[in-house]
Amino acid sequence: xxxxxxxxxxxxxxxxxxxAYANALLDIGMKVCICDILEEKAxxxxxxxxxxxxxxxxxxxxxxxxxxxxxxxxxxxxxxxGRLDIVINNAGVICEKNYMKEIEINFIAVIQxxxxxxxxxxxxxxxxxxxxxxxxxxxxxxxxxxxxxxxxTKTGVVGYTKSLGTDYHYQKTxxxxxxxxxxxxxxxxxxxxxxxxxxxEVSKEKMLLRKPIKPDEVxxxxxKLLADDKNGSLLRIDSDGLRYA
Numbered sequence: 001x002x003x004x005x006x007x008x009x010x011x012x013x014x015x016x017x018x019x020a021y022a023n024a025l026l027d028i029g030m031k032v033c034i035c036d037i038l039e040e041k042a043x044x045x046x047x048x049x050x051x052x053x054x055x056x057x058x059x060x061x062x063x064x065x066x067x068x069x070x071x072x073x074x075x076x077x078x079x080x081x082g083r084l085d086i087v088i089n090n091a092g093v094i095c096e097k098n099y100m101k102e103i104e105i106n107f108i109a110v111i112q113x114x115x116x117x118x119x120x121x122x123x124x125x126x127x128x129x130x131x132x133x134x135x136x137x138x139x140x141x142x143x144x145x146x147x148x149x150x151x152x153t154k155t156g157v158v159g160y161t162k163s164l165g166t167d168y169h170y171q172k173t174x175x176x177x178x179x180x181x182x183x184x185x186x187x188x189x190x191x192x193x194x195x196x197x198x199x200x201e202v203s204k205e206k207m208l209l210r211k212p213i214k215p216d217e218v219x220x221x222x223x224k225l226l227a228d229d230k231n232g233s234l235l236r237i238d239s240d241g242l243r244y245a
Contacts, residue, residue: 020218089157183237190212
């Protein structure tokens, strides 16, 4: 499929995995809206892009725990780009002491972002169909005793993705829904894991045993998922490489 000229919305797009997603999509000629609370980082990122890509990226300040902010982001994409083809629900946090924040950002915002994606991309509502990509985690595929609520939210994302990524929903809407499940990725989220977990010291010990990979590898995973034209699939990416779960 040719993605040149098509448009994507990425939550948590200012840094880390979200930025890697943006780079990957810009490289195949897409237009992207970076949605994040980190305005300075997002604007610095856009300013750093090659001139050929700079005009294809916009920033929308967005706290995904605010449904109003999410709605504004979708409206901005439609008004700026005239269409929406890919929605990536990527924003995430680890903060076991404030588990409601984890649930709001990691799970409820994914549901709300997906529902908005269906409103804007449904072929029966004036959309062109497209893809919803949710960032889950290896913690969504197996228990994580150091971050149980985080693991629960990411497991929820897996179940939600697989439930919507079915022929029933695709035939009605023209939208395919998949998830990427990263392992240890060299991001701020990984570096913040010990302080966000239930046991700082044990988390630090466990992290010494891991082999983080660069966020760009997750960007490559996104392109593979799109090239494979999957629906209801979970793509794992970590130091062992890419494989479907």
